[in-house]
Amino acid sequence: MLTFDDVQAAADRIAGAAHRTPVLTSRTLNERVGAEVFLKAENFQRIGAFKFRGAFNAVSRLTEEERARGVAAFSSGNHAQAVALAARLAGTRAVILMPADAPPTKVAATRGYGAEVIHFDRYTEDRAALAAKLSEDRGLTLIPPYDHYDVMAGQGTVALELIEEVGPLGALLVPVGGGGLMAGCATAATVLSPGIRMIGVEPAAGDDHARSLAAGHRIEIAVPRTIADGQAVSMPGELTFVVNQRLVEEFALVSDDEIRAAMAFAFERLKVVLEPSGASALAALLAGRVEGLPERVGVVLSGGNVGLERFLELLGEGQAGY
The missing domain is CATH 3.40.50.1100 (Rossmann fold)
Known part of the structure; x- marks a missing residue:
């Protein structure tokens, strides 16, 4: 089983190699959602993502x-x-x-x-x-993308850094693909901030985690067709699901248009570029997909790897307005 000590050891191991990414805040965002929001900007991590x-x-x-x-x-x-x-x-x-x-x-x-x-x-x-x-x-x-304890431990340093910097949180929204980022973050956050609500966010077209949590076992779906390519996974990881089933309270679903709107909000209000997967947790917050928000909320902006042409194409499709 993945432990907090594993995450702490990973933090020590990656120190000096990985960036300690900034935490962003926005009064506009706070007023809109009615909570104090702390955005962990992993789009500024090396290679442009938490991975x-x-x-x-x-x-x-x-x-x-x-x-x-x-x-x-x-x-x-x-x-x-x-x-x-x-x-x-x-x-x-x-x-x-x-x-x-x-x-x-x-x-x-x-x-x-x-x-x-x-x-x-x-x-x-x-x-x-x-x-x-x-x-x-x-x-x-x-080295699998998520179903590996060393990988999960490394990803958990995202939540470790966030809570060390801003203090205890009432909820943490995390984008979910295979579940490694969530498994690591939940392992760290539930120790550092007891009682925290861990909320995974996935594309509505790829709701394998939501279905699996409800069923009590892993559910496989067709590979989802979504703009969030980093979350186009058909089934939760075997190892990650064991952790997330125990620690995650719920999974929120967002549409591709809601992800586009979050990308536009991040660009215009926060002055940051997010790829679709990187914007999904923010999308859930902006679209009101989480009920009963606590006073202090963390959100992982998981990555910003999107080319200019694709970024413009995405925001030109559907309803990108926020």
């Missing part, structure tokens, strides 16, 4: 023999970049499986960090099975 924390923690735990052989990963983009950079810093090689429709900016960045990229079809192929075979064939150590 670097978990990837670096996991790579730093490799043995010398494992580093000599190299690592493998599968990802729609942010974990890919994170593992690629962590591997480069550790002096080892990385081979990354990425969906054929992954954002070009994320593919280019992953290759830019020195990784070999292999594409697959996310809608017809099993990425975990492909990665397992690749790792076996090439003798690589697989």
